[in-house]
Amino acid sequence: MKIAVVGAGYVGLVTATCLAELGNQVVCVDRDHGRVTVLQAGGVPIYEPGLDDWLRRNLDAGRLRFTTQLPAAVQAAELIFIAVGTPPQEDGSADLQHVLAVADQIGRHMNGFKVVINKSTVPVGTADRVAQVLRERLVERDCADIRFAVVSNPEFLKEGAAIDDFMRPDRIVIGLPPGEEGQQARTLLTRLYAPFNRHHERTLWMDAASAELTKYAANAMLATRISFMNDVARLADALGADVDAVRRGIGSDSRIGHSFLYAGTGYGGSCFPKDTRALVHSAAQHGLRMRVVEATEEVNHHQKxxxxxxxxxxxxxxxxxxxxxxxxxxxxxxxxxxxxxxxxxxxxxxxxxxxxxxxxxxxxxxxxxxxxxxxxxxxxxxxxxxxxxxxxxxxxxxxxxxxxxxxxxxxxxxxxxxxxxxxxxxxxxxxxxxxxxxxxxxxxxxxxxxxxxxxxxxxxxxxxxxxxxxxxxxxxxxxxxxxxxx
Ligand SMILES: NC(=O)c1ccc[n+]([C@@H]2O[C@H](COP(=O)([O-])OP(=O)(O)OC[C@H]3O[C@@H](n4cnc5c(N)ncnc54)[C@H](O)[C@@H]3O)[C@@H](O)[C@H]2O)c1
Missing domain, CATH: 3.40.50.720 (NAD(P)-binding Rossmann-like Domain)
Structure with a gap:
């Protein structure tokens, strides 16, 4: 299939490389000229185990290309992934300027039916906002008859194990728009992700809002497990218990499991801190509080x-x-x-x-x-x-x-x-x-x-x-x- 991936960061590079590995023709677009030059020469500007070999193999095979030229990439692709950053703003909300700027560019240059797939972590309603931007640009160009589907397909990979996570996903969450365009997108994405579903069906189809919320809820849940264990660790210190023994004691319960139960200096990285804040902010915009997530953040703040x-x-x-x-x-x-x-x-x-x-x-x-x-x-x-x-x-x-x-x-x-x-x-x-x-x-x-x-x-x-x-x-x-x- 012909694919454009916009954003050559941790998520975009892994997505582009892994989709090329599956035999697709992939063009990865980034606005950062320096980054694209390194990538075109087969270099990898980030550290992700195994990515350099996979990237070079697909570059050499001609299945993967890097460019700063978004228009040509958009016109050639049937599927366009948006994988740009959504950093936190001062008030905790996700900054959507990069996502919307890419949507603007897609709207200015698309030349036929496209499936635009949001891989960036974005608040509920973003698929609708991206669709709105596309519609506006198409109307301005007098091309309102060009159809599209905006799909939410959040990414769950972990840095450090990103290739394995992408190639062996626990699940693929896809939020579709209603109507005929949504069904057309479903047909194309079923084909794209078929290699991951051979053993058993991993794709979970839902509406876009639910898919967008699933990503935030997943990260908030994982962050909560970490903060919970950090709270238990404080109590263990006071009571003379060993939190590592407690971790093994509760992790062996199959209802709980061993993952994300490590007490330590708190969680960091590009996802948990910003996504928990964005979730709390989203709730506040609707007059609600996410009390558990707020407590998770507070514990983490103390822990850092x-x-x-x-x-x-x-x-x-x-x-x-x-x-x-x-x-x-x-x-x-x-x-x-x-x-x-x-x-x-x-x-x-x-x-x-x-x-x-x-x-x-x-x-x-x-x-x-x-x-x-x-x-x-x-x-x-x-x-x-x-x-x-x-x-x-x-x-x-x-x-x-x-x-x-x-x-x-x-x-x-x-x-x-x-x-x-x-x-x-x-x-x-x-x-x-x-x-x-x-x-x-x-x-x-x-x-x-x-x-x-x-x-x-x-x-x-x-x-x-x-x-x-x-x-x-x-x-x-x-x-x-x-x-x-x-
Ligand atoms: N890093 C992770 O582990 C991870 C995991 C799951 C989801 N996510 C989400 O995926 C998204 C991307 O994260 P990341 O860590 O890959 O970000 P990143 O900062 O590593 O990469 C973003 C890339 O997008 C490029 N970019 C920005 N605006 C652009 C534009 N208008 N046109 C072309 N390129 C543009 C930047 O130059 C940069 O190279 C975020 O929403 C993040 O929350 C990240």
């Missing part, structure tokens, strides 16, 4: 700088003269995405207290440099990046060094904060690590390590919700209402 608060509790509010190692900057493993990453809050809090921060991430260093520079600039601070010479023990207060290895991050450090659960952090050489640090103090924001083992190794260890085993300053605090590091 928990590690920094705990460090301050342990080392004192003034971190001048302290060197803090940070492992992991991306919002989760297997991606370089720094959008709303908890590391950004933690690093900002440490720098504001005068600490020297040495951070390492196996993949996200370039993105981290960009994101952290922007954060510091927004806070009115100049980014004080520095490259410490080998073996240097002199601290540079309020400075940040992005270093090349996990062990470099802990050299002469007063504490190590583990923020992202990359596999390469799972089994460090503890003896070497402890010998390199000024004091062996580990604050584990992802509960990667066993408190018992840390005890044996003589490492002072603090997980999340595991303080029943190892108590901060020799006492358990009933809650975490600690000094804000801001």
């Amino acid at each position: 700088d928990l590690l920094a608060r705990r460090l301050i509790e342990r080392l004192g509010a003034d971190l001048q003269g302290r060197r803090i190692g940070v492992w992991g900057l991306a919002f989760k493993p297997n991606t370089d995405d720094m959008r709303d990453a908890p590391s950004r809050h933690i690093v900002a809090a440490l720098l504001a207290r005068g600490a020297e921060v040495r951070a390492h991430d196996p993949v996200a260093m370039a993105e981290a440099r960009r994101a952290l520079t922007a954060d510091l600039a927004a806070a009115g601070r100049v980014a004080a990046f520095h490259t410490p010479p080998d073996g240097c023990t002199r601290r540079v207060p309020g400075s940040l060094a992005l270093v090349d290895s996990p062990l470099e991050a802990v050299e002469d450090a007063d504490a190590l904060l583990v923020v992202t659960e990359w596999k390469c952090f799972q089994n460090p050489d503890w003896a070497r690590l402890a010998s390199l640090m000024r004091q062996p103090l580990v604050l584990d924001g992802r509960n990667l390590y066993e408190p018992g083992l840390m005890d044996e190794l003589g490492i002072e260890y603090h997980g999340i919700g595991r303080r029943g085993r190892v108590r901060l300053n020799g006492r358990v605090r009933p809650d975490d209402r600690l000094v804000s590091p801001a």
Whole structure:
């Protein structure tokens, strides 16, 4: 089938590449010239495991092309996917300007029946707004007889496992418009997605509003599980229980399942924070409150700088003269995405207290440099990046060094904060690590390590919700209402 995908970001690139892999002719359009040039040469501007091989294979086979020229791509395609960003606005609502700008361009150039498919995460009613824009442009062009169908087909892939998620979806949600156009779209999309439905039917057909709401409800549910476990972790700390044992205890209940039950430094990324806010905002526009989702956000807000608060509790509010190692900057493993990453809050809090921060991430260093520079600039601070010479023990207060290895991050450090659960952090050489640090103090924001083992190794260890085993300053605090590091 002939397909255009507009947007060459995490979702657009994976969608375009996977659809090409299935034998379709795909043109992926982005307005960012630099990005398109890299892609045309077979480069991949984001980190997504496996994507580079798949992209190059389909580029070489002539099934996948990249362009900045939307008109030609629209005219050649029967199916047009919109996969551009929908970032949060100040009030929490989703910013639809990119989606509507693409709709405007499609309306100006479409030349026959098209199925326009919204893959971006958009609030209920957006399919109707896109259809309205198309109609207006067609009327202006005196082409009101050109027909179209606007379909909602939200994407559920996870960064880090995006190809597998796209190629082996749990379900494909498709919201159709009413009438003949909707049925025509259904016929085309049934053909497009047939390879995913061979074993059993995975497509769930519904109306567009329900499909749009399904995406937000799914993300809100997953975010809620995380915040729920973070609440349980606080209680576990106070009661002397181990949240990891509780996680296994409840996850083995088939009604609950094991996914998204990890206590930690809170959720981040490009989806959960913005989608929960957008859902609350949508409800408010209809005079309603999403109380569970509001509580989910509140817990997450508290959780994001928990590690920094705990460090301050342990080392004192003034971190001048302290060197803090940070492992992991991306919002989760297997991606370089720094959008709303908890590391950004933690690093900002440490720098504001005068600490020297040495951070390492196996993949996200370039993105981290960009994101952290922007954060510091927004806070009115100049980014004080520095490259410490080998073996240097002199601290540079309020400075940040992005270093090349996990062990470099802990050299002469007063504490190590583990923020992202990359596999390469799972089994460090503890003896070497402890010998390199000024004091062996580990604050584990992802509960990667066993408190018992840390005890044996003589490492002072603090997980999340595991303080029943190892108590901060020799006492358990009933809650975490600690000094804000801001
Ligand atoms: N990232 C995820 O894991 C994920 C998962 C599911 C759904 N989503 C949703 O998918 C959408 C896209 O997310 P993303 O992470 O891929 O975004 P992204 O920021 O990585 O990519 C968006 C791309 O769209 C391009 N773009 C913007 N306006 C354009 C225009 N007018 N014409 C052509 N290109 C344009 C940008 O240059 C950018 O390359 C969002 O709504 C997001 O919520 C994301």
